[in-house]
Amino acid sequence: MTKSKTTDWQLFKISEELARKTNCMQAAIFGAIFMMFGLSLDFVVYQEHLGSLFVNRVVTSILMLLFAGLCLFVTKNSVARVAVHMVAMLPIVSISYMIFDIDGAQSPYWAGLNLVIVGATLLLRWNTFDSILNVILCIACYGFAIRIHDSGDAFYDLGKKALVPGYFIFVTGTIASTATYFYTNHRFREFCLAKQVSDTNKELTATNHKLAENNSELEAANTKLKEQATLLVQSEKLSSLGRMSAGIVHEVNNPLNYSKIAIHSLRSFESSLDESEREDFMEVISDAEEGVVRVIGIITDLRAFTRGDTMHMESVQLASIAENARKLVSATLVDTDLDINIDPAHEIEGNERQLCQLLVNFIQNATRAIDVKERESGPYRGEISLRTESHDGGVSIIMRDNGCGISAEDIDRIFEPFFTKNDVGEGMGLGLSICHRILDQHNARVSVDSVVGEFTEFNIFFQH
Secondary structure, eight states, rough: OOHHHHHHEEEEEEEHHHHHHHHHHHHHHHHHHHHHHHHHHHHHHOOGGHHHHHHHHHHHHHHHHHEEEEEGGGSSSHHHHHHHHHHHHHHHHHHHHHHHHHGGGGGHHHHHHHHHHHHHHHHHHHOHHHHHHHHHHHHHHHHHHHHHHHHSSSSHHHHHHHHHHHHOHHHHOOHHHHHHHHHHHHHHHHHHHHHHHHHHHHHHHHHHHHHHHHHHHHHHHHHHHHHHHHHHHHHHHHHHHHHHHHHHHHHHHHHHHHHHHHHHHHHHHTSSHHHHHHHHHHHHHHHHHHHHHHHHHHHHHHHHHHHOOOOOEEEEEEEHHHHHOOOOOOOOOTTTEEEEEEETTOOEEHHHHHHHHHHHHHHHHHHHHHHHHHHHSSSSSSEEEEHHHHHEEEEEEEEEEOOSOOHHHHHHTTTTTTTSSTTSSOOOOOOOHHHHHHHTTTTTTEEEETTTTTEEEEEEEEEO
């Protein structure tokens, strides 16, 4: 027998022993019931012995029910095995006593012994050894009963009387023992098959789990590859944009400076014009100046977005940076309340110029959001607040406005270069992307919370 088969056989024996207690209890109850059913046979055949037969059956049934109850408390396999044999021996001894009490070898109750042998084979978890032992005990009890009853007969005469009953008891026992051998092997094969199915199911479950993990890893890798491909494309676009914008800045700055000088010079002619022409002349000059300023702003954004120079990092006060930003945007806050509540003690390591640009860009975006809400819902008083919070690992700047808000589908895109919801001519969509680059350079994290039509809040965390 191979090692694997030996292990299976040991597991099978453990399984059989676990089932033995339950089967023993059921067999004891079944035997007690049929022992009492035998009273009907006693009433028909041996009415004159009905009293002693009744007592014998009742006592046997009670003892079998007691064994059924004791099976609930059996924990050791050796005790369970003895209990199984006792459940079979009780009816064997009871029937043998009936044979001794009534007619000896001539008693028809020997057929009951056959029933016990067959019933024990069907109901109890016999192995071949247990079955043979049960048959031997059964034949021994029968022989002892008829010998005591017919003690005056010679062995030859007694043998002739007991030949037929003894023959059938022996044949029944042989058949039962043989059947037990094949039945045990059949149960063992079923056990091995069930174990194999269970092991296969476990392997399939583990394989499916592994496949699911692999699929998740592949999906994550595929997503990462797509993101990296997108970043490569974006990087190439930005690289091309950087080269292009460098040329644009160089070529456009000089004409813009000439234009600013020309516009300034034209303003000097204001006093020499007639009163009727002066207003139209100054309006044209103002429009031209506004256009030049707008172009300069666009060029500045492009240069700030594509510039890759290193930064000088130092300890800076957030309150001072916020105040500088307020001064720079004060002209755009005529109808908007800016509330700054920043602890002067809050300092971080950063670049003062870039952090100031960061706050300016956020404030300008907030004022645009307030203007959009005012256009949609009528006159409206805008509110922008700047405050800081101290944490164990750093400081947070929280910026909140009561403007038009940002939709859920746009929140993930607001830091993308050139993404804008503004009308044509109102910006290139570089403001927040420049802010995001500044935050990356300062190793800062930003989260956005917004409700359309109510508010937008940016929470920027700077680590110490």
